[in-house]
Amino acid sequence: MITGDAAYIKKLNRSLILSQIIEYNKISRADLSKVTGLNKATISVQVSDLLEEQLLIEEQYEHNNLGRRPILLSLNRKAGYALGIDLDKDQILFTLSDLLGFPTHIEIVPLQTKDYNEIVDILVEYIIEIKKKCQGSTFGLIGVTVGIHGLVSKDEKILFFPHLKWRNKNIKSDLVNKADVTVFIENNANLTAFAENVFKHNKSSNLISISMHSGIGLGMMMNGEIHKGFHGYAGEIGHMIVVPDGNNCACGNQGCWELYASESSFFKQLEENYQRTNADYYDIHTWLKMGKPDVVEQMEQLIKYISIGLNNIINMYNPEIIVLNSELLRLSPNAITQIERRLNSNINHYSKLLISELGKQACVMGACALSIKKFLQISELNLQITMNRTL
Known part of the structure; x- marks a missing residue:
């Protein structure tokens, strides 16, 4: 049994509840209690808070049986948006997704330079523009994750980007200061693996x-x-x-x-x-x-x-x-x-x-998913997207 102070336990319960709601897509309070093992009172309090925050929405399940129609809970996917960026040697891929990882906006920007400051300015320009598109939602742009084709340290600094010849760049700090957003920096292959784990x-x-x-x-x-x-x-x-x-x-x-x-x-x-x-x-x-x-x-x-x-x-x-x-x-x-x-x-x-x-969407999908996971503060994230692949 997990023990600890009340705030810590509440945080763990919130994480578990959100994870299960996302995994099941739509679920009733009663079923949520069964799959999480939490009692109905705990479920009720947590769900009430999440509804007030507008992270959850509820709807009545349509059925033809007699009796009361159950109310189903689901994540409010339009409450905020995540931006994934794949920064490669000759282009930048921007993908904006909702809170369930579904792309809502995609842009590809060709790169004509390897200069660090010029590329940072390009990133900032697009991030700020995309941030404006999210202002109508409850939480706006919840995070930006950038995939780097090179060595990224645990403190999210670029040690070496071979194709662009960058060394020891603190791109996270530069983007945060110039675009005023939450930023995560990760190796592109790590984000690709994360996407495979989350989506497939x-x-x-x-x-x-x-x-x-x-x-x-x-x-x-x-x-x-x-x-x-x-x-x-x-x-x-x-x-x-x-x-x-x-x-x-x-x-x-x-x-x-x-x-x-x-x-x-x-x-x-x-x-x-x-x-x-x-x-x-x-x-x-x-x-x-x-x-x-x-x-x-x-x-x-x-x-x-x-x-x-x-x-x-x-x-x-x-x-x-x-x-x-x-x-x-x-x-x-x-x-x-x-x-x-x-x-x-x-x-x-x-x-x-x-x-x-x-x-090639895997990196930005993983980037969006990482921002979503960090924002929701959950330990497990299971998203589902059907890929439409053509040549």
């Missing part, structure tokens, strides 16, 4: 997600929490060396995994080896269906190097679920089968290997 694999206690777009990053979820390592830098698996004395990497080493197994490296190699310039995902999908030998060969090389890295990761972490976030792999119907054929070591153990359904 909530019951998993051991999940890793590998983002494979502009580089390669590893996010790890253990018992519902992001595993960050001692300083916060765990997961920089893209800079694991897979080819000794290989190609030069922006990190300063040679032969890093992301130079051979990321999507950006795939397109670069396709251009260098076969002169296929300005190719996009639709082109790749078309060429693979046509069986173009050069593209098929390049895909086989990609899968080969992905498998090399995965062998190392599985042996290190023994994960339950492995999610590969790659649009290219999604275009190849036999990709998972081909990869699994190469994971044939007797000491390789994992439960499930799959391709992400969230795709």
Whole structure:
């Protein structure tokens, strides 16, 4: 039994109640008492407070049976909004969501500069504009979470952003001071893993997600929490060396995994080896269906190097679920089968290997979800969104 002062117990009960209301979407007070194990008096007091705060709404359940219609509770999803930002090397993706993680506004801003101050000014401009859009809601913009494609410390400072050549930047402080909002800074791969856990694999206690777009990053979820390592830098698996004395990497080493197994490296190699310039995902999908030998060969090389890295990761972490976030792999119907054929070591153990359904939206979805979790002060968050994926 959990014991402690009254305020602490009340906070725990509030967290539990909100988590269950979100998970069930709509639930009666009586059922809420059953699933939480809290008595009806506690439920009544907490729900009354949450209704007064306008975090909850209630509605009568329509049914044809005799008797009183039950009143169902649900989260007031329009009470506030969360902003997720994916800051990549050549673009910034802004996604605004309601309190259930559903996107309400999306903007993509191309980057023409690597200058830190210029990019901060761009971020501030858009944050302030989006903040204005939320003023009509009860809580307004509840938080901004920025996904960084680089090393982020536990105190949310950027140690190194390889593609933008940033070192030791306190972007959180700059955004808070200039935009006057609550800000969280997190590694993009960690946010991607968090999104997989929140939206798709909530019951998993051991999940890793590998983002494979502009580089390669590893996010790890253990018992519902992001595993960050001692300083916060765990997961920089893209800079694991897979080819000794290989190609030069922006990190300063040679032969890093992301130079051979990321999507950006795939397109670069396709251009260098076969002169296929300005190719996009639709082109790749078309060429693979046509069986173009050069593209098929390049895909086989990609899968080969992905498998090399995965062998190392599985042996290190023994994960339950492995999610590969790659649009290219999604275009190849036999990709998972081909990869699994190469994971044939007797000491390789994992439960499930799959391709992400969230795709490039995963980082901003995780960013929005993190702001929501922090705002609601809950220990578990289980959101549900149906993805509509097309090429």
